[in-house]
Amino acid sequence: MLNFLIAFVFGIAAAIPFNLVYNLQLIYCGLISMALFAVVYLLLARRTMNKVMALMQSAQHDVQANRMERALATLQEGFKYAPWQFYVKGQINAQIGTLLYLKKDFAKSMPYLEKAFVKHWVAMCMLAVSYMKRNKPAKMAETFEKAAAGTRKEPFIWNLYAYCQDKIGQRDNAIATLNKGLKKTGGDERLEASIAALEQGKRMKMEDYGDIWYQFHLEKTGAMIKKQTKAAQGRRKMPRV
Structure with missing residues (x-):
């Protein structure tokens, strides 16, 4: 440059x-x-x-x-x-892509996310989710692997990766991904909880991650609002003595 x-x-x-x-x-x-x-x-x-x-x-x-x-x-x-x-273009693309994704302007966000800086793991995860929604499981997996390679210690990446694998019917792969994440992160309670849930045939509880989870728009608006309201009500309750 x-x-x-x-x-x-x-x-x-x-x-x-x-x-x-x-x-x-x-x-x-x-x-x-x-x-x-x-x-x-x-x-x-x-x-x-x-x-x-x-x-x-x-x-x-x-x-x-x-x-x-x-x-x-x-x-x-x-x-x-x-x-x-160097890398300025990728960083700008990542920022624009994530904002468009947050706006639910998924079609416009895609070109920016595809040119995003690979170290921007949020943009990479949004791109991977976009590939999943477009029925491109191979591209989804490839992109999640890039995101994880750049930020191996972030448990959320592994949980989101596994969630998407489970969503498209790859439960065994999802469990394998979570186990790999456990090794890379050095252990994490939420990863362990996700493994236990999948092994028991239950759904993963991603809402524990809060806003970082909801920004990926993987839950319907009604269900998301209901869970957020319930959580807020729980926080407002007086503690029992």
């Missing part, structure tokens, strides 16, 4: 006079060149990422104020920085 190229050219150009004017050995000129390249690249990369982060923070404020369209427009401005720095 441009930051890399600028730093590379600067590093070489700045080191040449040390050889031509001061007759410094090439090996030392090379070391100077690499040092200059590293410093300049880090400065340029930091400047670009600061601008990108400012846009994302502005978009986040808009989301919190329920100005979703304005947030999406703000994020679109971030694409102008894509030629300058």
Whole structure:
């Protein structure tokens, strides 16, 4: 990208006079060149990422104020920085894709999610769920594996992966996924509970994850509201003494 190229050219150009004017050995000129390249690249990369982060923070404020369209427009401005720095395009795509998915604009979210940064596990999971809904189990599994590879210690990924496998009739695969998740995460009560539920022929209780679960829109609105209301009522009850 441009930051890399600028730093590379600067590093070489700045080191040449040390050889031509001061007759410094090439090996030392090379070391100077690499040092200059590293410093300049880090400065340029930091400047670009600061601008990108400012846009994302502005978009986040808009989301919190329920100005979703304005947030999406703000994020679109971030694409102008894509030629300058590695991974910026993928990060912007991930942010836009997740916002569109949250809006239930699944058709529009798909192209962005498909080009999202693979380390953005929420975007990857949303993409995997989208593949499941489109009856593409192989693509679903491949995408979940990418999400898990980037964030192995996050139990929710393994639980969501297994939930989707169970939903399409792959219960044995779902149990295997949960057991794999247990090993990768070092143990988790909710993963263990999900294994026990599936082995007993019961459904997984994903609502224990709260908002992070509901944002994937895998439950019908009526059922989701009923569960959220019940949970809220439970929290409001006076404790017994």
